Amino acid sequence: MRGLVLSFVAGGYHWRYARELESQRVYAARMGYDFRLAVLPVLHRLGPELVWFKIHLIRAALQRGYDWVLFVDADARIQSECPPVEPSLHKDKSIYLTRGYSGRFNSGVMLFRRTNASFEFLITLLRHRTDVVPAEDDVGWGENGHVIHFAKANPSVQALDERWNNNGRPLAADYIRHFSAGPMRACHKAGVIPMVKAQLTAIINRLLVRLAPQTDPFAQALLFERWAQACFQSPSQNANDRVPVYQIEKKERLIAQKHAEILAR
Numbered sequence: 001m002r003g004l005v006l007s008f009v010a011g012g013y014h015w016r017y018a019r020e021l022e023s024q025r026v027y028a029a030r031m032g033y034d035f036r037l038a039v040l041p042v043l044h045r046l047g048p049e050l051v052w053f054k055i056h057l058i059r060a061a062l063q064r065g066y067d068w069v070l071f072v073d074a075d076a077r078i079q080s081e082c083p084p085v086e087p088s089l090h091k092d093k094s095i096y097l098t099r100g101y102s103g104r105f106n107s108g109v110m111l112f113r114r115t116n117a118s119f120e121f122l123i124t125l126l127r128h129r130t131d132v133v134p135a136e137d138d139v140g141w142g143e144n145g146h147v148i149h150f151a152k153a154n155p156s157v158q159a160l161d162e163r164w165n166n167n168g169r170p171l172a173a174d175y176i177r178h179f180s181a182g183p184m185r186a187c188h189k190a191g192v193i194p195m196v197k198a199q200l201t202a203i204i205n206r207l208l209v210r211l212a213p214q215t216d217p218f219a220q221a222l223l224f225e226r227w228a229q230a231c232f233q234s235p236s237q238n239a240n241d242r243v244p245v246y247q248i249e250k251k252e253r254l255i256a257q258k259h260a261e262i263l264a265r
């Protein structure tokens, strides 16, 4: 069984959540799992809906042949007490989700087995990205509302023990502590300099979105799919590494530029 612990960062998240990301890498190394961190651009015009990249990334990892993929948000710390993943897997369940403090599924920690049911679920989410989900499932932005909605009545979904994604009870013992918006956010600590860098980045990125938004969902989906595939393409990549997927963009741009120059001669 080959398992992968997977996460991604964009903007200043690699500064802000450096400790959390390191805890994910350490956990994977301790358990003998691969770890991959997709690194998106620091400066971008994608807006908050860039979290949809997560779904593209998980799908690409499963396509790559991992038997299971544990996706963990960058703002989630894996504790040293976290047990191995395998005992949570059942042969008739594919998608493992945890309930957040709101009582609904929180997509910050998700575990998938490589099955048709998992692929179907992920494709369904992507296909319905621009559809509005019912108010009771809506969380206001991103892919979480869609996860909540399409997990309902899905026989392949299994609820995981809440310790796998604790985003609401700061005093409780847990396996993964998720500093998402809500009661846990105030408990997160990072150094002053990383926080300043991350906050400045966030301000600049909001400005960039206002000046030249790159927020069209269909254009984003194409870009995200390319980035996600690129993240698992090169065989030379260390399986326990951060993959700067945006460099592929840069390379392509340079090639396109060269072609244009040649044609102009």
Ligand SMILES: [Mn+2]
Binding pocket: 073, 074, 075, 076, 108, 178, 179, 180
């Ligand atoms: Mn999160």
